[in-house]
Amino acid sequence: MLGLIKINSRNKAFIIDKLMKYFLMLVASLTVLILVLIFFFLLLTGSQAFSKLSFVEFIVNPNWNPTSFSQPSYGIFSLMLGTLLVSGIALTICLPLGLVIAIYLSEIATRKQREIIKPLVEMIACIPSVVIGVLGLVFVAPAVARVFSLSNGLNALTAGLLVAIAALPSLASLAEDALFNVNWRLREASLALGATDWLTIVRVVLPAAKSGLMATIMLSLGRIIGETMIVLMVAGNSRAIPNSIFSAVSPMTSTIAVDVKEVVSGSLHYQSLFAIGLVLFVITFVLNLLADFFAHHEK
Numbered sequence: 001m002l003g004l005i006k007i008n009s010r011n012k013a014f015i016i017d018k019l020m021k022y023f024l025m026l027v028a029s030l031t032v033l034i035l036v037l038i039f040f041f042l043l044l045t046g047s048q049a050f051s052k053l054s055f056v057e058f059i060v061n062p063n064w065n066p067t068s069f070s071q072p073s074y075g076i077f078s079l080m081l082g083t084l085l086v087s088g089i090a091l092t093i094c095l096p097l098g099l100v101i102a103i104y105l106s107e108i109a110t111r112k113q114r115e116i117i118k119p120l121v122e123m124i125a126c127i128p129s130v131v132i133g134v135l136g137l138v139f140v141a142p143a144v145a146r147v148f149s150l151s152n153g154l155n156a157l158t159a160g161l162l163v164a165i166a167a168l169p170s171l172a173s174l175a176e177d178a179l180f181n182v183n184w185r186l187r188e189a190s191l192a193l194g195a196t197d198w199l200t201i202v203r204v205v206l207p208a209a210k211s212g213l214m215a216t217i218m219l220s221l222g223r224i225i226g227e228t229m230i231v232l233m234v235a236g237n238s239r240a241i242p243n244s245i246f247s248a249v250s251p252m253t254s255t256i257a258v259d260v261k262e263v264v265s266g267s268l269h270y271q272s273l274f275a276i277g278l279v280l281f282v283i284t285f286v287l288n289l290l291a292d293f294f295a296h297h298e299k
Contacts, residue, residue, distance in 0.1 A: 039281060046275035049074070058275065063254065066269040074272045078241045082156065082249030085242050086231055088161025090224045093216065094168045095197055099170075102175035106261055107201050118176070125169040133233035133282045136162040141234055150246060152236075159235035159247045163227045171220040178212025182276070211294045218291035222284040228253040252276050 023119075031123070049057070052072055061075020091145060101121060105114050141153030148157075182205050190200040235249020237258065256273050265268045 013286055027228065029083060039285075042278040042281055045271060046278035049268060049271035049275045053272070054189055061120065062148055062241050064250075066272060072268075074268070075163075076252065076255075076276055077213045078239055079252045079276070079281075080256050082235070082252040083225060083253070085156045086163060086235060087221065087224045087248060089157060089245060090163040090167060090227075091221055093161060093222075094171055094220070095165035097164075098168055098171035098175055098220075099213075101172040102179055103201060105172075105176045106179035107197070107205065118173070121172050122169050124165065128230035129165075129166060129227065130233075132162050133230045135270050138236040154234055154236040154248055155246045156235060156242060156249045159251075160245070160250070162193070162230045162234060163224055166227060166230060167220055170223055171216060174216040174219060178209045178216055181212065182208045187238055211296075214294035215291040218287045218294065221275060222287040224289075225280070225287075226253060226284060227255050227275075232257050245276070252272055252280055263298045 001238060019273060059080075060077050061073060062077040063073035063075045064079055065073045065295060079101055101117075105118055109117060135156060141158050144150065144153035144155070144158050144161075153295055186204050191197075192205045195203065231249075231251045232254040235254060236249045238246070238248035239250045239255070239256060242249050256276055259269065260273055263273060
């Protein structure tokens with residue numbers, strides 16, 4: 001009787017295991033399917049614009065003025081420069097901060113300190129982008145204007161500062177995981193040879209975690225480029241080519257958000273917005289491919 005109960009229990013566990021396997025496979029497949037459908041929707045809608053526009057002209061033309069009655073223009077070069085400028089500022093700010101937080105949590109903090117600090121850092125990710133944008137409008141933009149003697153603080157620098165705050169939790173968490181996954185025997189060997197804790201971090205841990213850290217940078221850059229609400233509220237929404245970090249800019253994401261509510265469905269303007277979305281999709285997809293490459297290819 002006992003043997004029969006054991007066999008039934010094993011069969012039940014085997015069935016549950018199989019069901020969970022197929023359920024997880026279904027969820028993963030649905031995720032991939034949704035991604036593919038989004039890509040093809042963007043491709044089918046956005047590519048229609050290139051039957052009327054030159055792709056090269058679309059990319060290199062600095063003038064985006066699709067609502068002009070005399071001569072509409074559909075160039076996204078200035079929008080791409082705005083995206084790159086804000087993204088560069090944000091990554092320059094949050095990368096060193098995130099790396100310092102990650103090193104502290106992984107290598108220096110005690111277990112109790114780690115359990116307190118890491119959730120607090122990750123809680124920043126729970127703040128909605130619109131709230132960060134409002135705080136930027138009320139506090140950060142006026143402060144930037146006062147410090148640098150500007151007429152207003154709605155510019156690429158302010159947008160970069162706020163996007164850096166939004167991206168910091170994910171970057172710090174991913175970097176901390178990359179450092180924590182370094183084999184502890186490498187640390188022990190370094191310390192046994194007489195290296196200090198700091199020398200071990202700089203000469204052993206960071207080089208060993210290089211692949212994971214590069215993947216972290218790529219994923220964080222994708223997150224930064226895709227930010228919409230913050231840049232919509234504080235970047236200034238100017239479609240001119242930026243000439244400094246104090247220039248007002250209109251990144252690609254905010255341009256889509258501003259124009260899409262007024263555009264006529266099926267028009268060239270409508271198709272061009274989806275073409276911008278397609279460009280963004282390709283950029284973030286390439287960044288994710290690079291992240292996957294770095295994560296799976298050790299030096």
